[in-house]
């Protein structure tokens with residue numbers, strides 16, 4: 001084994017557990033919104049590592065933050081605290097509703113912490129009967145057993161033994177359905193302000209306001225899963241800031257680390273106190289490397305210039321997609337917000353999101369799907385205008401190859 005050991009995509013099936021089906025190329029280098037594969041072919045990246053690479057690849061500010069911290073201190077565990085974690089927590093508190101922060105390493109772990117905290121809070125303030133968690137059909141909250149159980153896509157929880165109890169699902173954006181299910185037994189309601197994996201579907205402001213009112217009425221916690229929608233993705237630091245509806249717990253991951261694995265759960269003093277010493281933890285959570293990178297991401301993302309740039313880039317992409325659709329009747333609706341965009345396929349193209357993704361890759365463009373009927377884009381928040389224009393040309397060529 002050495003650096004010079006030759007590997008390629010065909011090795012994947014030999015050495016990896018077969019739970020993924022990666023596309024047919026191996027990227028080896030990235031810069032900004034471009035990636036290069038083993039053959040030196042370039043790709044424009046509108047996938048952004050699934051809404052993670054908020055500042056593109058190898059952003060100089062993030063490389064600097066990472067390498068500076070790498071020469072100082074990587075890991076100490078939570079037996080000790082560290083400066084980057086304390087600074088990042090203080091900045092997240094300053095920028096949001098939160099008064100306390102818990103760090104984890106992935107979106108699923110941040111949600112796991114949120115659900116456990118909600119249950120602990122309810123158990124200590126109202127007793128064991130108040131444990132029911134209500135989530136939405138088609139929602140996605142991660143892949144641990146608790147988070148697939150809360151998630152509203154049964155295919156992710158089936159076949160893994162007895163499910164976690166006390167969880168039910170209601171249709172998204174349907175206040176009446178939620179109202180009928182809520183009671184004194186409800187401990188928390190979990191919402192993605194924009195359903196990402198479920199098809200890039202935004203919640204309406206009226207729905208979020210109604211959910212908040214129902215949570216207040218039944219003394220239940222409102223949890224916003226902003227793992228995908230947060231950290232500038234929608235043109236505000238967090239998507240909840242568009243609606244003015246403030247949650248009790250918010251989870252962030254993906255763009256938070258800009259590519260370094262880190263996640264955070266934000267909450268108030270009142271709720272945080274129910275995670276007393278020893279109740280929950282993570283060996284890596286809040287490690288200095290991850291926190292140093294995320295602190296730099298937050299410094300760069302949470303500025304008016306960057307956030308306004310997200311709106312401008314949305315405009316450019318949405319107009320370009322509609323123009324393509326005038327040529328090939330492929331998209332019937334462009335939805336989402338900022339740089340979390342879902343292009344909904346028309347009847348004639350329904351079910352072909354994977355075909356579009358593969359054709360785009362053959363034409364030097366990376367896009368995502370959100371289910372079989374939606375092409376999803378989640379590029380860098382600072383993708384240059386020229387890359388957006390070039391990406392639209394490559395998408396045009398990809399669509400032409402499929403239409404022809």
Ligand SMILES: *Cc1c(COP(=O)(O)O)cnc(C)c1O
Pocket residue numbers: 105106107108109111140141142143192196197225226227228229253254
């Ligand atoms: C991606 C995602 C998660 C899971 O995050 P991981 O880092 O993969 O564990 C949870 N919730 C939402 C809304 C997501 O988009």
